[in-house]
Amino acid sequence: MAAPQSRAAGGQWHKHLLLSPPLAFFAAFALFPLGFTIYVSLSNWSITGEHRFIGFGNYATILASDTFRQSFLNTVIFAVVTVLLQYVLGLTLALLVYRSTRGQSALRLLLLVPMMFTPVVVGFVWKTMFDPSYGPISWLFDLVGLPQVPWFSEQLPAMTAIVIADVWQWTPFMFLILFAALRSLPTAPLEAAMVDGASGRRLLFDHLLPMLLPASMTAILLRSIEAFKLFDVVYLMTGGGPGVKTSTVTLSAYFTGLRSGDLGTAAAMTTMLLIVVLIATLVLLRLLIWAGRRRSRTDDAALQVERDDVADLTDTVDSPVTTEVR
Amino acid sequence: MRTAGWGRRAVLFVWVLFALFPVYWTLITAFKQQVDIYDGPRFIPFVDFEPTLQAWRTLFGDGGGDFLGKFANSVVFSGVSSLLAVILGGFAAYGLARYRYKYGPYRNDDLSFLIVSQRIMPPIVSVLALYVVFVNLRLLDTAFGMILAYTAMNLPLTVYLLRTFFEAIPVEVEHAAALDGYPQWQRLLRVVFPLAAPGLAAAFLLSFFFAWNDFLFSLMLTFNDAQTLPLYITSLNAQSQPLWWLISAVGLVALVPPAIVTVVLDRFMARQVLIGGMR
Numbered sequence: 249m250a251a252p253q254s255r256a257a258g259g260q261w262h263k264h265l266l267l268s269p270p271l272a273f274f275a276a277f278a279l280f281p282l283g284f285t286i287y288v289s290l291s292n293w294s295i296t297g298e299h300r301f302i303g304f305g306n307y308a309t310i311l312a313s314d315t316f317r318q319s320f321l322n323t324v325i326f327a328v329v330t331v332l333l334q335y336v337l338g339l340t341l342a343l344l345v346y347r348s349t350r351g352q353s354a355l356r357l358l359l360l361v362p363m364m365f366t367p368v369v370v371g372f373v374w375k376t377m378f379d380p381s382y383g384p385i386s387w388l389f390d391l392v393g394l395p396q397v398p399w400f401s402e403q404l405p406a407m408t409a410i411v412i413a414d415v416w417q418w419t420p421f422m423f424l425i426l427f428a429a430l431r432s433l434p435t436a437p438l439e440a441a442m443v444d445g446a447s448g449r450r451l452l453f454d455h456l457l458p459m460l461l462p463a464s465m466t467a468i469l470l471r472s473i474e475a476f477k478l479f480d481v482v483y484l485m486t487g488g489g490p491g492v493k494t495s496t497v498t499l500s501a502y503f504t505g506l507r508s509g510d511l512g513t514a515a516a517m518t519t520m521l522l523i524v525v526l527i528a529t530l531v532l533l534r535l536l537i538w539a540g541r542r543r544s545r546t547d548d549a550a551l552q553v554e555r556d557d558v559a560d561l562t563d564t565v566d567s568p569v570t571t572e573v574r
Numbered sequence: 575m576r577t578a579g580w581g582r583r584a585v586l587f588v589w590v591l592f593a594l595f596p597v598y599w600t601l602i603t604a605f606k607q608q609v610d611i612y613d614g615p616r617f618i619p620f621v622d623f624e625p626t627l628q629a630w631r632t633l634f635g636d637g638g639g640d641f642l643g644k645f646a647n648s649v650v651f652s653g654v655s656s657l658l659a660v661i662l663g664g665f666a667a668y669g670l671a672r673y674r675y676k677y678g679p680y681r682n683d684d685l686s687f688l689i690v691s692q693r694i695m696p697p698i699v700s701v702l703a704l705y706v707v708f709v710n711l712r713l714l715d716t717a718f719g720m721i722l723a724y725t726a727m728n729l730p731l732t733v734y735l736l737r738t739f740f741e742a743i744p745v746e747v748e749h750a751a752a753l754d755g756y757p758q759w760q761r762l763l764r765v766v767f768p769l770a771a772p773g774l775a776a777a778f779l780l781s782f783f784f785a786w787n788d789f790l791f792s793l794m795l796t797f798n799d800a801q802t803l804p805l806y807i808t809s810l811n812a813q814s815q816p817l818w819w820l821i822s823a824v825g826l827v828a829l830v831p832p833a834i835v836t837v838v839l840d841r842f843m844a845r846q847v848l849i850g851g852m853r
Contacts, residue, residue: 271689281702362597365828372825382612420593477696498698522699
């Protein structure tokens with residue numbers, strides 16, 4: 249949506265100057281590395297610099313490797329589970345805080361605190377929290393008589409611990425976006441529905457959630473893109489262990505590339521990750537566009553409802569809501 | 575609806591407890607000594623354990639290694655790269671908002687999307703290649719290299735965010751300034767940028783937040799001189815017994831800049847400045 253601006257054709261050379269730095273950075277830090285990575289993934293490049301083109305050998309190797317398949321599966325599981333949990337919890341919190349009349353802004357800031365922690369610190373904090381011998385969670389389990397959970401020595405508990413840490417840190421982000429969206433909604437259709445006698449549940453599912461759909465999709469898209477990059481918290485809490493049972497693609501690529509010096513295989517891993525992220529992003533973008541269209545339809549429908557209700561309201565003269573609706 | 579009030583408060587209370595307990599835990603751990611940590615959990619200062627300033631003395635004294643140096647690195651890299659990202663991103667966003675571009679099939683919206691799409695790419699994809707490039711250009715473990723990397727990381731965000739801000743400023747304002755005899759670059763600096771000040775501030779703060787939190791770039795592209803705070807924190811993770819009291823203390827220090835960012839951004843959100851692109 250360029251704002252049309254009439255100008256002499258010769259006087260616009262500087263517009264290219266304005267755009268050149270980001271395009272140069274784009275070329276140097278995204279396009280070139282991407283091309284380079286794809287090339288490296290087709291070679292047996294080692295960190296010492298020797299390399300030879302070997303075609304799709306690295307891809308065949310990683311697809312046959314249990315380690316990679318485990319990391320890949322974990323990355324997808326982490327992304328789906330954490331984003332869904334964060335969305336449901338973030339939405340619940342946004343609705344609850346929205347309806348709190350007292351101390352709303354203080355509550356909002358309190359809820360945002362986990363997001364302020366540096367991810368590295370989040371990893372460490374939750375590592376002490378779950379520590380089997382001196383962590384408060386084991387202590388609590390003891391206190392209420394629950395059996396001790398081997399948090400970091402078995403796969404399912406270790407994945408759960410990572411999910412909890414990630415949900416702790418990023419639910420506030422979902423909350424932040426959904427709360428802002430909630431506040432920017434027009435109140436008229438909701439009030440109209442309330443006048444109609446819609447129950448809380450119907451209000452939520454028929455009116456609020458459809459109206460929140462575009463903001464929800466945006467929040468889910470932004471979080472999903474980040475979730476596929478999951479690295480810091482896993483690196484610090486479990487190091488991918490026990491074995492490689494909680495590893496992610498980023499973690500595997502880091503260990504393979506920099507620790508073992510096998511850049512070719514690592515590049516193939518990251519290329520696979522990129523393909524999955526691109527597919528997920530495209531699907532979510534499609535959904536976002538669909539949600540936007542649906543939203544504008546429901547808005548129209550809501551406006552129609554509102555008009556009908558105003559007509560109804562002219563009968564019930566004493567209704568205190570009348571003024572608010574109009 | 576009356577009865578629902580209690581349920582609502584209970585859920586909120588449980589969540590706040592869940593959200594804030596780890597914060598409290600970090601806070602008290604920063605004032606514990608070794609024995610108070612490894613002897614099982616102790617919760618209440620002065621009752622369970624005697625608080626000590628040991629961690630803080632170590633950190634700011636001789637035993638802290640290069641804590642202040644890494645802290646300074648984090649502040650300088652995040653600050654300078656965010657400033658660069660806002661200035662360069664600001665100019666580009668202004669261009670995209672005011673002029674028509676056509677590079678082959680790419681027009682304004684495509685260029686915008688192309689630039690912002692960089693954020694979709696997982697950093698691990700580019701960082702392996704950047705490692706090789708940095709080695710060859712001797713940028714590995716340098717302040718310059720890290721500032722370049724963080725600027726590249728944040729530019730897509732600032733361009734995308736600021737474009738909506740500039741589009742909201744009426745062209746007439748600039749025409750008026752032109753009639754007053756301001757040349758082009760002065761109109762930009764004296765009229766347009768000041769009008770978009772809240773957007774520029776928000777873009778700066780968000781950029782700072784991302785650069786401050788980065789771990790992967792720092793892990794891959796630095797090894798000593800240019801290490802940042804997250805790297806310093808991981809260095810405290812000795813194999814057998816992590817230095818939890820030091821880790822917690824540094825964690826609290828590292829919390830300060832993002833906390834300021836969040837509080838300021840929350841004010842912006844409250845004024846609906848950022849919502850434009852989200853609805």
